[in-house]
Amino acid sequence: MLTRKQHELICFIEDRLNDSGVSPSFEEMKEALDLKSKSGVHRLISALEERGYLRRLPNRARALEVLKTPERPEPKKAAPPSTRRVVPEPANDVVEIPLHGRIAAGVPIEAFEGSTMLPVPAALLGSGEHFALEVAGDSMVEAGILDGDFALIRRQEIARDGEIVVALIEESEATLKFFRREGAMIRLDPANRAYDPQRYAPAQVRVQGKLAGILRRYD
Incomplete structure (x- = not known):
């Protein structure tokens, strides 16, 4: 079972990879988790590697791969859909x-x-x-x-x-x-x-x- 900080870090890394395809920097991870130093990030990454959640890619600077998707809280159930048809906004502007x-x-x-x-x-x-x-x-x-x-x-x-x-x-x-x-x-x-x-x-x-x-x- 992951600690709260480990869970926050693996979710942050996974979200950044999904959004941009690029691992966040250690500085970005430190700020996102409100840690005082990058050594705390190193310890969390090592713990996630030991638990099989994360892997460092060889020959690439600070490149990370998520091996196991962390459990996330289930989203709240949406309200029943309206009978009115809604046309979504284009997402490729x-x-x-x-x-x-x-x-x-x-x-x-x-x-x-x-x-x-x-x-x-x-x-x-x-x-x-x-x-x-x-x-x-x-x-x-x-x-x-x-x-x-x-x-x-x-x-x-x-x-x-x-x-x-x-x-x-x-x-x-x-x-x-x-x-x-x-x-x-x-x-x-x-x-x-x-x-x-x-x-x-x-x-x-x-x-x-x-x-x-x-x-x-x-x-």
Whole structure:
């Protein structure tokens, strides 16, 4: 029998895989379960592996596979259906957002090279103004962001610690990283142990948006 936290974690991982096909990052799991550190996530994942609920996929950074579906509370019985016919809303709405070139998930490279339009399922976007950038590099692979993905960005100029943002450095180069404040400095963290964090004075960094979703092509 699973503990409450184990049950919450396996349900969270299963829901994320069903929604996007990509495992959540350890940072996302920590925040979703309101844990104080990632070591707690490691312990829960190890316990779920021992109980046969979860498997780590080899040769893929933090990729997880759900082997056994957890029991969930039965949904409340719906009210008797109305005799009135209801036509459901279409679930495949597509909107077009600007595609502003490539952005680095590694060493910063120039972004906003041009502007074309990218069709995106409306369900991937929330409220606000959005744009897209094509990801170049591998420094965010442990957050499920791969080279060639399209990062869907909600335009905003402020960020909270732990959010993945588009940061414009020295008004010339842009990068996709975790945003954190470190004393009087801004630290941009990769999600790949092969890369080091980048530190800048606040005047050197301007947040241009927050990651809202990832769109991936399968050729």
